Amino acid sequence: MRILMVGDVVGRPGRKAIKENVPDLVRSHYIDLTVVNGENAAGGKGITREIAREILAAGADIITMGNHVWQQKEVFTLLTREERIVRPANYPPGVPGTGxxxxxxxxGVPVAVLNLAGRVFMxxxxxxxxxADELLATLAPEIKVILLDFHAEASSEKMAMGWYLDGRVSAVCGTHTHVQTADERILPGGTAxxxxxxxxxxxxSIIGVEKEAVLEKFLTGLPRRFEVATGPYQLNAVILDIDENTGRARSIQRVQNFE
Structure with a gap:
């Protein structure tokens, strides 16, 4: 089976990229499931009910989140009502939503989608x-295909998670830094x-934000209000080919589409 995992959607340009690319990618690559990280979808921070509907209508089957999950006040209700949105599971017990x-x-194949957040520099x-151990222990044995969106800053922490879960999940896909890395591979245990x-x-832009504001902050050290940049978009994603009988990944392919 094939899974499309789309990297952090940032603001209106990111949502436009989803609408204009995901349906074609699903058709041309015979995608069985589409996962979209939407934690920056609402003006660069968080997600709203309407934007979640927009992303799901464009072809996403499930939306993962990250450290900006709580930025929009309506998300507290949204996470209790919309099971197709998952937030990092390692928030303390009692917070809304599930990971x-x-x-x-x-x-027709069941797929488990996990969302976790890193702790280094976060x-x-x-x-x-x-x-991760706790969540995996709750899954029924017949669920072989398991995808983790690990929303973390440090490359070392993401790599550690990949090795820690090698052979136990189908894929560990890092998000958060907004820069696609060129280290895609299949680990020895079969994890992409x-x-x-x-x-x-x-x-x-500078990771989705207007360049001028970011440059001024670096040059002066003074606080600046960051806004999502405008103009043409890019879409970053990966396509995972997974053996649905074993859960082992066959391949992982990077995608870069530009407007």
């Missing part, structure tokens, strides 16, 4: 490694790995 969802792909959350899927958003 694991099992759904059926277009070919918020102090529960241990993502131990949380990439440090960062990349960003789906404005090309002429």
């Amino acid at each position: 694991l969802h099992v759904l059926k792909a277009r070919n 918020d102090a959350l529960d241990c993502p490694f131990r949380k 790995y990439i440090t960062d899927v990349g960003m789906t958003g404005p090309v002429h």
Whole structure:
């Protein structure tokens, strides 16, 4: 089976990229399931009900999140009502939403989608490694295809997670840095790995933000309000080919589409 994983969608340009690319990718690559990271979809921070509907209508089967999950106030209700949105599972107990969802792909195969957040250079959350163990232990034996969106800053932490889960999940796909890495590979145990899927958003930007504001902050050290850049978009994604009988990955292919 084939899974399309789309990197962090940033603002309006990112949502446009989803609408104009995902349906064609699904058709041309015979995609069975589409996963989209939407944590920056609403003006660069968080997600709203309407934007979630927009992304799902464009072809996403499930939306993963990250450290900006709580930026829009309506998300607290949204996460309790929409099971197709998962947030990092290693937030403390009692917060809205879930970090694991099992759904059926277009070919009828059940797929578990996990979402975890890193701790290096990020918020102090529960241990993502131990949380991964906990979540995997809850899955029924017949669920072989398992995808993890690991939303983390440090490449070392993402690589550590890849090796930690090698042979236990089908893929570990890093998100958060908005820069697609060229280290996609199949680990010895059969897990597909990439440090960062990349960003789906404005090309002429600094990780999705207007260049001028970011440059001024670097030059002066003064606080600046960041806005999502405008102009043409890029879409960063990976296509995973997975043996649905064993859960082992056959291949991982990077995608870069530009407007």
